[in-house]
Every structure is written in structure tokens, then in C-alpha cells.
Amino acid sequence: MSDTRIVQIFILPTVILLICMNIFPLIYSLFLSFTRFSVISDAPPEWVGLANYQAILTDPRFWNNFAITGRYALVSVALQTIIGFGLAMLLRTKFKGSGILTTLILVPMMLSPIVVAVFWKLIFNPSAGIFNYLLGFTNINTSPEWLGQTDLALWAVVIVDVWMWSPFVMLLALAGLSAIPDYLYEAAAIDRASAWFQFRRITLPQVMPLLLIAVLFRTIEAFKQFDLVMGLTGGGPGDATETVSIRLYKLAFQGQYDTGMSSALAYVILVIIIAVSNLYIRQLNKARG
Amino acid sequence: MFKKSIFLTAALVLVAVLSFGMVGAQDISELTIWWAQWSPADFLQQVGNDYEEATGIKVTVVQTPWGDFYNRVGTEWAAQGSSFDMVVGDSQWVGQAVTQGHYVDMTEFMTSTGIAETVTPATLAYYGEYPAGSGSYYAYPTEGDANGWAYRKDLFEDPANMEAFEAAYGYALDVPQTWEQLRDIAEFFYRPDDGLYGIGVYTQDDYDAITMGFQNIFFSYGADWQDGTFNTLGVVNSPEAVAALELYKELYSFAPPGTNDAFFQEMNDVYLNGQAAMIMNYFAFFPVLASDQNPYAESTGYFSMPAGPGGERYAALGGQGISINNYIADDRKDASFAFIEWFAQEDIQRRWAELGGYTCNIAVLESAEFLEIAPYNAAFAETMTFVKDFFNIPEFGRLLEPAQRNLATYVVAGEGDAQTALDQMAEEMDAILVEAGYVQ
Numbered sequence: 001m002s003d004t005r006i007v008q009i010f011i012l013p014t015v016i017l018l019i020c021m022n023i024f025p026l027i028y029s030l031f032l033s034f035t036r037f038s039v040i041s042d043a044p045p046e047w048v049g050l051a052n053y054q055a056i057l058t059d060p061r062f063w064n065n066f067a068i069t070g071r072y073a074l075v076s077v078a079l080q081t082i083i084g085f086g087l088a089m090l091l092r093t094k095f096k097g098s099g100i101l102t103t104l105i106l107v108p109m110m111l112s113p114i115v116v117a118v119f120w121k122l123i124f125n126p127s128a129g130i131f132n133y134l135l136g137f138t139n140i141n142t143s144p145e146w147l148g149q150t151d152l153a154l155w156a157v158v159i160v161d162v163w164m165w166s167p168f169v170m171l172l173a174l175a176g177l178s179a180i181p182d183y184l185y186e187a188a189a190i191d192r193a194s195a196w197f198q199f200r201r202i203t204l205p206q207v208m209p210l211l212l213i214a215v216l217f218r219t220i221e222a223f224k225q226f227d228l229v230m231g232l233t234g235g236g237p238g239d240a241t242e243t244v245s246i247r248l249y250k251l252a253f254q255g256q257y258d259t260g261m262s263s264a265l266a267y268v269i270l271v272i273i274i275a276v277s278n279l280y281i282r283q284l285n286k287a288r289g
Numbered sequence: 290m291f292k293k294s295i296f297l298t299a300a301l302v303l304v305a306v307l308s309f310g311m312v313g314a315q316d317i318s319e320l321t322i323w324w325a326q327w328s329p330a331d332f333l334q335q336v337g338n339d340y341e342e343a344t345g346i347k348v349t350v351v352q353t354p355w356g357d358f359y360n361r362v363g364t365e366w367a368a369q370g371s372s373f374d375m376v377v378g379d380s381q382w383v384g385q386a387v388t389q390g391h392y393v394d395m396t397e398f399m400t401s402t403g404i405a406e407t408v409t410p411a412t413l414a415y416y417g418e419y420p421a422g423s424g425s426y427y428a429y430p431t432e433g434d435a436n437g438w439a440y441r442k443d444l445f446e447d448p449a450n451m452e453a454f455e456a457a458y459g460y461a462l463d464v465p466q467t468w469e470q471l472r473d474i475a476e477f478f479y480r481p482d483d484g485l486y487g488i489g490v491y492t493q494d495d496y497d498a499i500t501m502g503f504q505n506i507f508f509s510y511g512a513d514w515q516d517g518t519f520n521t522l523g524v525v526n527s528p529e530a531v532a533a534l535e536l537y538k539e540l541y542s543f544a545p546p547g548t549n550d551a552f553f554q555e556m557n558d559v560y561l562n563g564q565a566a567m568i569m570n571y572f573a574f575f576p577v578l579a580s581d582q583n584p585y586a587e588s589t590g591y592f593s594m595p596a597g598p599g600g601e602r603y604a605a606l607g608g609q610g611i612s613i614n615n616y617i618a619d620d621r622k623d624a625s626f627a628f629i630e631w632f633a634q635e636d637i638q639r640r641w642a643e644l645g646g647y648t649c650n651i652a653v654l655e656s657a658e659f660l661e662i663a664p665y666n667a668a669f670a671e672t673m674t675f676v677k678d679f680f681n682i683p684e685f686g687r688l689l690e691p692a693q694r695n696l697a698t699y700v701v702a703g704e705g706d707a708q709t710a711l712d713q714m715a716e717e718m719d720a721i722l723v724e725a726g727y728v729q
Contacts, residue, residue, distance in 0.1 A: 039367040040363050040366045040367045040385075040389060040391075041389055041683075042389050042390055125547045126546040126547045127545060127546055127547045127564070128547075129547075140481075140484075140546050141481035141482070141546065143546070145546060145547065145549055147549060147550065148546075148547070148549025148550070148701060149702075150702040150703070150704065233550070234493075234494065234495045234550065235494075236494050236549075236550065236697055236701065236702070237494075237549055237550075237697055237698070237701040237702040238694065238697050238698030238699075238701065238702035238704055239694060239698065240702060250690065253360045253363065253364070254359075254360060254495075254496070254686070254690070256686050256687050256690055257363060257367070257686065258687070
């Protein structure tokens with residue numbers, strides 16, 4: 001038996017697994033997105049062409065879901081980047097206990113999102129939660145209902161997401177900061193460059209590739225965000241926090257089992273994520289020069 | 290010679306496999322029942338343990354949180370899976386499960402054994418029959434349930450409260466006979482400065498909570514989901530429905546803060562922590578209020594739904610029937626039938642009721658013993674005479690979504706008005722029913 005044949009035999013199980021678990025579902029769901037079909041129905045898929053995509057792109061509710069997701073991703077990732085980078089700058093200089101502090105800051109991102117959601121639900125509770133109390137709202141009758149008011153619910157989700165994932169940005173930013181050679185700062189100091197100049201011309205450009213990777217990951221995650229929103233608000237009140245992922249879940253499973261339409265929506269989300277990722281990757285390549 | 294040996298070995302293996310299969314077919318040693326995660330499922334497990342003692346067949350009740358129960362069962366249906374032998378499914382599922390072939394037809398079993406005669410007609414119709422009036426049964430009514438009310442008798446019977454209430458509203462403070470009276474009482478006990486709130490109502494929009502809570506008023510006000518021909522336009526958004534929805538929102542304004550995503554657990558929570566003077570809940574969740582966990586257990590009373598403006602009384606139907614999974618082997622179906630036949634016996638149903646299960650067995654329900662077992666049983670027995678349900682056609686899940694969303698948007702999020710919410714709901718439901726072929 002030739003070496004090539006042996007290699008092929010060893011690779012074959014993985015290829016078969018990939019085809020069964022990834023390629024086939026991908027192609028089959030693409031087919032289903034052009035059909036009217038419910039997975040729990042006996043009826044076979046009925047070809048409807050582009051009707052599902054047309055329905056998604058012309059339904060104001062779907063556009064509202066995309067708008068909510070966009071707002072959530074934009075605000076959440078922006079805050080995570082600022083806070084994460086800020087924390088990294090603070091922890092860049094070693095001091096006594098900085099190791100323990102860094103580890104403690106990383107704890108939220110190690111927790112299960114659904115557990116985080118359940119805990120924050122209690123924290124936000126206007127009767128028994130501590131969040132309003134810390135903000136100075138001591139009268140439960142006038143304190144805000146973070147998860148019950150349409151104007152606050154999305155902010156509540158953003159707060160939890162930022163609490164959970166800013167450490168991730170911090171971690172990558174710290175890696176980028178620690179890789180900056182000291183001689184660059186030494187040379188700048190000899191030239192009497194100000195701290196702001198050093199930050200703008202040395203720190204930021206040097207850390208930018210890793211920061212962009214963090215932003216890329218966080219943006220993709222924000223677009224896919226499901227468990228945290230589901231656990232905190234379930235998309236409510238009304239549809240105030242109904243992101244596309246929540247809508248997709250409701251369409252695909254919760255009572256509806258509209259497999260055709262949900263497959264189409266999944267592909268629309270996939271296209272958007274690929275497009276956004278490409279934009280970031282271009283920026284990343286530019287930053288790398 | 291070599292070939293002969295291979296054939297002989299293959300034949301022996303085949304015989305062994307078939308023999309093993311036959312032995313297995315005759316000897317089912319365990320049965321699996323899927324149900325939601327709540328106390329009645331624990332009670333069913335205890336009854337199942339009795340069955341194991343009696344027959345040697347182990348019964349395992351697998352529990353899933355209510356919010357995920359339908360999804361889990363639906364996914365199993367989609368896979369035509371055999372992970373469970375029986376499921377205690379919601380009343381609304383029957384249409385879908387029957388038309389899509391997920392449940393075993395139990396008509397012959399129910400009628401030939403006489404079991405159909407042992408349960409109340411309403412529970413048999415709502416939990417087991419499909420289509421309505423067809424006489425075809427797919428479930429044995431297991432857990433009869435509906436919405437009722439728990440209230441603080443110490444507050445209601447307090448002389449100072451009684452005097453103040455009568456002075457303010459012109460009639461005596463008592464268990465409300467009408468929805469208007471219930472509103473007045475909720476308003477009267479709304480004392481946020483004292484940490485006391487008038488009422489607790491369902492608001493959660495995950496599965497069916499807010500719709501079920503609203504239905505109590507909706508039906509009692511003379512409104513309905515359709516006119517008998519599946520027309521929803523002008524029906525779901527009728528003036529009666531609008532008045533009912535406005536009242537539901539008003540009731541929510543007297544509820545404790547933080548009950549914007551509330552279902553049975555949150556209702557009991559606000560009652561147990563002394564925040565609510567009265568709460569709506571399914572009777573199945575009242576046992577905890579009669580237990581040591583409730584500091585007000587001694588002074589907790591229960592009442593059934595009040596009447597609407599026309600004197601009509603309706604309660605949103607809960608409860609479930611036990612059905613057999615169509616995708617299991619025939620021998621497992623036979624074993625499941627045997628379990629249900631055993632479970633349906635009067636003495637077992639009496640035991641079921643003693644444990645806390647809400648039997649649908651007529652003889653047990655009518656017994657004085659049952660009415661005295663628990664303080665809420667009398668209200669339960671009364672309620673089960675005027676229950677009414679949401680759509681139970683296969684499209685119920687799709688119809689539930691616009692109901693939940695539009696109700697939550699108006700009641701909880703406070704957006705728009707009742708008329709707009711119901712207009713939107715009626716239109717969306719109509720589109721679903723037109724697409725499904727119920728309406729031309």
C-alpha cells in the first residue's frame with residue numbers, strides 16, 4: 001500500500017465526519033431555505049423559490065430584529081473595547097497583586113452565559129436585586145425595572161455582556177501591549193515625545209492588530225448572541241430585545257417549527273456575519289501593513 | 290467446509306439475535322414518561338414506584354423545565370425518536386400530535402376498557418379527543434388543571450381593611466364575584482409604601498403564560514379566539530376583547546415590581562414573600578401555598594374565576610393527558626397501555642389525588658374525601674366545570690406567538706393601546722389560518 005493511500009485512509013474518517021456533520025447539513029439547510037417545510041410535520045418540503053427570503057427582507061419585524069442586533073452589537077462591542085483596552089493599560093504595569101487582580105477580572109468570561117443571565121436577572125430585580133440599590137435607587141416603587149422597560153432592557157443586556165466580555169478584550173490587548181519592545185518608548189523618550197504622542201504613535205498602532213481581532217471575535221459573537229439574551233429577557237419586553245438569533249430560535253423551534261423560513265433567516269445572518277467579518281479582516285490586514 | 294462453517298455461524302448469530310429480540314419483546318422492564326418539571330411529575334414518579342412494586346416494571350418520569358418542554362418533545366417528534374414511551378402532553382398539543390402522527394390512537398383502548406367513562410367529559414374532550422366531538426381519543430386525562438386564585442384571608446378579613454374598603458367602594462370586602470370587584474380589591478391593596486401590592490398576574494412571554502392569564506378575563510368578557518369558522522377578524526379584536534385586555538393591563542399596574550416576566554414560580558414567590566394580596570396561578574402550583582413554606586398558609590384562601598359583565602365565568606385550561614409515543618416498538622406500546630390501564634383504576638386515582646395530583650376521575654372528584662384533602666380542592670372542582678382552552682389545532686404554536694408578543698408588548702412593555710394590539714393579533718392569526726387552509 002502506497003504512502004498516499006495510507007494517508008487517505010487515515011483522513012477518510014474525518015472527511016466522512018465533516019461531510020455528515022457539517023457539509024451535508026449546510027447544503028440541506030440551504031435547500032430547505034427555498035422550501036415551505038416544518039421539521040415536525042409529515043409533509044415533505046414544498047419548493048417556494050425565493051419566497052422565504054422575500055418575506056424576510058420585506059417584513060418590518062425582521063428589519064427591527066436586525067436593527068436591535070446592530071444596536072446591541074455596536075454599543076456592546078464599543079464599550080467592551082474601551083473598557084477592555086482601558087483595563088489592559090491599567091494592568092500593563094506590574095504591581096503587587098496584579099496577577100491575582102488580572103485573574104479575578106477574567107472570571108466573568110469563564111462563566112456559563114446562562115448562569116450569568118440567571119444571576120443578573122436577580123441582580124436587576126427591582127424588589128430584591130442590588131443593582132438599583134448601588135445606583136442609589138432605594139425606593140423600589142420608583143426604581144427602574146431594567147428588564148421590564150422597553151427603553152432599558154437592551155441596555156441591561158449590554159451591561160451584562162460588557163461585564164462578561166470586556167476581560168476578553170483586555171486579555172488580547174494585554175498580549176499586544178506586552179509585545180511592544182521597550183526600545184520604542186526609550187527612543188521616543190529621548191526625543192522628548194509626550195505620553196499622548198507615545199500612546200498615539202507607538203502603543204495604539206502596535207496593539208491595533210490584536211485589538212481588531214478582539215473586536216472581530218466580539219462582533220461575530222454579538223451578532224450570534226443568544227443564551228445571554230434568552231436567559232435575561234427572552235427577547236422581551238414585547239420585542240424590545242428580540243435579536244435575530246432570538247427570532248431565529250422562536251421561528252425554528254418555539255411553538256412554530258417553521259424550518260424553511262428559519263433556514264432562510266439563518267443564511268441571511270450567515271451572509272451578514274461573513275460581510276462584517278470581511279470588513280474587519282481588511283482593516284486587520286491594513287493595520288498589519 | 291470453510292463456507293459451511295461461515296453459514297452455520299451466521300445462522301446461529303441470526304437465531305441468537307432474533308431470540309434475544311423476542312425475549313426482549315415479552316419482557317419490558319422499564320418505561321419512560323416525559324413530563325414538565327413540577328410537583329405533579331414528582332407525584333407521578335411516586336405512583337410509578339408503586340407500579341414497579343406491583344409489576345416489577347420500573348417507571349421513570351423524566352422532567353424538563355416548562356419553558357423547554359414543548360421544544361424538547363417537538364425535537365423528539367421531529368426525529369421520530371423513541372426516547373420516551375409516554376408523554377404527559379399539554380392540551381394544546383393534541384391536534385398537532387394527532388395530525389402529524391406522533392400519538393397512538395387510544396380510542397379502542399379507552400372505550401373497550403370503559404376508561405373513557407371514568408373521567409369527566411370536559412377533561413376527556415380537552416385533553417384526549419381530536420378532532421373535537423369526533424369520539425377519537427389520543428390521551429388519558431391525567432392532570433386536570435386550570436387557573437384559580439389564592440388570597441390572603443388575614444388581609445381580606447381584617448376589620449380595618451373591611452371598613453376602609455366598604456367606605457371606598459360601597460360594598461363589602463369579600464372574595465370577588467366579578468372581575469370589576471377583583472380590580473377594586475387589587476387597587477385597594479396596592480400599597481407600595483408598605484411593600485404590599487394588590488395582585489399578581491402572568492406576564493411571561495416565553496411559552497403561553499401571558500395568553501393563559503389573559504384568557505381568564507378574555508373568555509369571561511364574552512370574547513373568543515374565533516367565531517366557529519376560524520375567523521379571527523372582528524372576533525379577537527372585538528370590543529369585549531379590548532375591554533378585557535385593558536382590564537388585564539390595569540391589573541398588572543397593581544402588581545409587584547419585577548413581575549414583568551412572571552409565570553407560576555414568580556406568582557408563588559410574590560405571595561410567599563408577602564408582596565401580593567392575591568395571585569393567579571394554576572391549581573397545580575397551589576400545594577406549596579398550603580405547605581410550611583408559606584408563612585401565610587393558615588390564612589390563605591382560594592377562589593375560582595370571577596364572572597364577566599354578562600355573568601359568564603371561564604378559566605384558562607391547564608392540565609395534560611398521558612399519550613403513547615407512536616415511534617416506539619409494539620411491545621413497548623402494549624406495556625404503556627398496561628400502565629395507563631393500571632393508572633386509571635379508581636384506587637390508583639385516589640392515591641394520585643392523595644399525593645397531590647389533580648385526578649380527572651369522576652368518582653374521586655365527587656368524593657367528599659377529595660374536597661377535604663386540600664384547601665384548594667373545592668375551588669378546583671368548581672373551576673373544572675367552566676374551563677376553556679386556546680386553539681388546539683396543529684398550528685397552535687404559530688398562533689400562540691402573535692398572541693404572546695402582542696399581549697406582552699401592550700401589557701408589559703406598555704406600547705400602543707389595547708385595540709391596536711388586538712387588531713394586530715387578529716390580522717396575524719388570520720394570516721396563519723388562511724395559509725393553513727382553515728379560512729378561505
